[in-house]
Amino acid sequence: MSETTTLTTTALHERVEAIFRKGGLNVVQAGALARVIVAGERDACKSHGIYRIEGALRTVKAGKVKPDAIPEIIAQEASAIVKVNAGGGFANPAFELGLPVLAERARTQGIAALAINDCTHFSALWPEAEALTGEGLAGLVMCPSYATVAPTGGNKPLLGTNPFAFGWPRAGRPPYVFDFATSVAARGEIELHRRAGKALPDGWAIDAKGNPTTDPEAALAGAMLPFGGHKGSAIGTMIELLAGIMIGDLTSPEVLDYLGTTTLAPFHGELIIAFSPEAFAAGRPGDPFARAEMLFEAIVGQGARLPSQRRFAARAKSEAEGITLTAAEVEQLDRLLTLGLDAVA
Amino acid sequence: MSETTTLTTTALHERVEAIFRKGGLNVVQAGALARVIVAGERDACKSHGIYRIEGALRTVKAGKVKPDAIPEIIAQEASAIVKVNAGGGFANPAFELGLPVLAERARTQGIAALAINDCTHFSALWPEAEALTGEGLAGLVMCPSYATVAPTGGNKPLLGTNPFAFGWPRAGRPPYVFDFATSVAARGEIELHRRAGKALPDGWAIDAKGNPTTDPEAALAGAMLPFGGHKGSAIGTMIELLAGIMIGDLTSPEVLDYLGTTTLAPFHGELIIAFSPEAFAAGRPGDPFARAEMLFEAIVGQGARLPSQRRFAARAKSEAEGITLTAAEVEQLDRLLTLGLDAVA
Structure with missing residues (x-):
């Protein structure tokens, strides 16, 4: 058995953030990226963990994302739409900037939306869905990707793998969260x-x-x-319409045209819809959070799993015992920290 | 070939409305029901056409829907949630009452939601999705149903067939609309x-x-x-949470408990989310409606179909040539008009 290294999430965060700083990212970009990457590694989502660092750096090196972008928020009074322009940077710091305003709007108006524009996106959507649940809100998150999926009945790539994520808050335990590709x-x-x-x-x-x-x-x-035949194809198309076209950002075919490759992180927008269960349920019988628990118990009670259960189990283990990396992984992190953008093609 | 009768949509509407009036429904309920039923028949959706009249009347006769309900609207200033209490009547007149207020809120605030409570639901959701597009809005519509679907990995009915519908407006032609069961x-x-x-x-x-x-x-x-394995199961669960629990209305297992049968129209709520593409796209490059047409052309251009194409073709035919009913169908309408509730078990 080869040597392994076990790190706390904090220690891994520091290392990943330092790599991004070395790669030329400003503190806003580097911090937000390190948070989602460490979250992926911590939850044993290897495909969205430290493996993603190189792709992000390659996208910086190719000049397809601004490493020093500062996202800007545009929130008009009396609107339920909050817009954040990521300024050509990554989506993650833009989301972090917009979240508190989105949450405040959702609480006062019942439903609100956050549109992130002009961003490079390389992470899963469950961090966003979970962050909403952390505010006591339910939420839907979606974005396009590259044109790699044919609509049902068609024969050419047009739609993206367009992820669709949802979260519902649960008191004292991990939220109900799903996040899946529509391919x-x-x-x-x-x-x-x-x-x-x-x-x-x-x-x-x-x-x-x-x-x-x-x-x-x-x-x-x-x-x-697409998953589920014409139904998944329809959902993928809906995501192009709402989270691409409606928010005035690129669709999956436009992303592919712009980048000319699927090897860099895609440049597009993202749509987040937040719901206040308290505002919706006000004046109606029953507590929505307690009733949701009955539904979850009924699902688990018949032997079905809740989505993300495996991820939350991995998280509990990582938080208790640390995150274990292989010798090759540690070596690669060291290499990235030493060489920065020179480490990537 | 047996004898057929061809009617204009107006003539069929009058006949269906008269049947519901004979069955004891007030004008608000009868008019709204006749509109969706004639729309189904007109679009060659036989499963949501005049075939549904009997089920609606059976539900009235069983005392599970109030035939004389007058829906009531509750719309607080500064909220993006509009609530309509259907008062134990059908969902359709409640939607008609709420739509203009929902549309006004969506236009001014960018996104808004309509929650319909305490209603009996027996129609497809595409009429609601289409009505939103008629206001220049995009929209999502969902509701629970009866517990007849097992979550993926489970072994007992828990979720409903929970329909999920979406609409996007198209100038001068039928909208982009899908509406499907999550089973x-x-x-x-x-x-x-x-x-x-x-x-x-x-x-x-x-x-x-x-x-x-x-x-x-x-x-x-x-x-x-569920359709699409664990992904469809997750969407069905999301619909229980948002369009059942969150809006303070019954979930699919609760509906089945309440009615004790799947032969009557189900009693629950409905959630409609309206988006103003103009508000979302404001300040961004490109016209969202023109860009959406390019996406639709690309779908159709590779030989795939847009959802609802068949329905819109049937509609154009019905509007040009009238709606043709069989002798048995005409006889059944006559019987329902003569006997009212006595015609149903």
Whole structure:
């Protein structure tokens, strides 16, 4: 067994933030990025953990994200829309800036939306959904991505893997949170099958001619398919409309045109909708939070899982015992810290 | 070929409204119900057309909906939530009452929600989604139903078939609208397979022991499955939380407890979220409506269909040529008009 290193989340945060500072990011960008990356690593979401540092730095090096951006908030009185312009930086500090204003609007007006524009996005959406629940709010989060998914009945990439996330607060325990791609599989999973020389399951993808394929190479040259057939295709399209077009930001095909590659973090917007369960339930019988617990108990009681259960279990373990990295991972972090942008292609 | 009768939509509306008046509904309830039922028949959605009249009347006869309810609106200043209490009547007149206030709030505040409480619901959700687009707004509509769907990984009915609908306005042509159940199939489709003695496709249902089944009888005694596996299950759960619990109304298991049957129209609430694309896009490059047309063209251009295309084609035909009913259908309408509630069990 190879050597491993165990770090507290705080120690890992410091290391990741230092890497981003070395890579030229200002404190606002570096801090927010380190927070979501450490959260991913802590929750054993390896695909959104320290693995993502390099992609973020590559995007900086390619000049496709502003490492020194300061997000700016635009919140008009009497509007339930809060807008944050990320200024060409990453989405994460823009969300952190907008969250308290969004939460205040949602509390006073019952429902409110945060539109983040001109941002580079590379993280999962569950950190946003969870942050809303931390304010006692329920929330929906969505954004486009690159055009890699064909609409059902079509034969060419057009939609993104467009993630859709939701959160509901639970007192004294982790929130109810889901966050999934509206494609059958993530693009990374197809890549993993390719590297392993394994055939894809049926229904994941089509080839460049639009025919079903289980060959990962043909799938990468063709298109992925939406989850749930025409229903998932419709949800993916809705996300292009609401979280791309409606907020005046790029759609998934426009993102791909702009970047010319799927190897950099995508540049687009993000839409967050926050609900105050207290405001909605006011004057109605029953406490919404207590009633939600009955629903969750009924789900778990019949042997089904709540989404994110595995992630929260990993989090509890990381918080108690620290985060364990392999020798190769530690070496890579050291390399990034020493070389900064010179460490990435 | 048997005799048919062709009616204008206006003539059919008058006939359906008269049936509901004969059945004891007041003008507010009868008019709104006739509008959605004629819209279903006009669009060749037979499952939501005149076929639904009997179920609505059965629900009246069973005392599970108030035929003389007058919905009441509660809209606080400075709130983005509009609430309509349907007063134990049908959802449709409550929606008609709330729509203009919802639209005004969405225009001024950018996003707004309409919560309908204490209503009986028996129609599709696309009429609501379309009505929002008629106001130049985009919108999301959802509601619970009866507990007939098992969460993924579970083995007992808990969630409803919880429909999820969305609309986006298009100038000079029918809107982009989808409306689907979050179960793989509608309960009615399983019933149709049972009557035809046909096996169900794989993946639609489980039996009372939680095992996969293709036997319609076993499926009706067991549970339906969500569309798209755990993702559809998560969306169905979200709908219970937002459009049941959050708005202080019944969840799908509570609806079934209350009614004790799935043969009457369900009593619960409904949540409608309206977005002003103009408010969201303000200050950003590009016209959101023109950009959406480019997305729709790209979808259609690769041979995929937009949702509701078939419905809009049927509508154009009905509006040009009238609605054609079979002799049996006309006879049934005559019978309902003569006998009122005595015509139903």
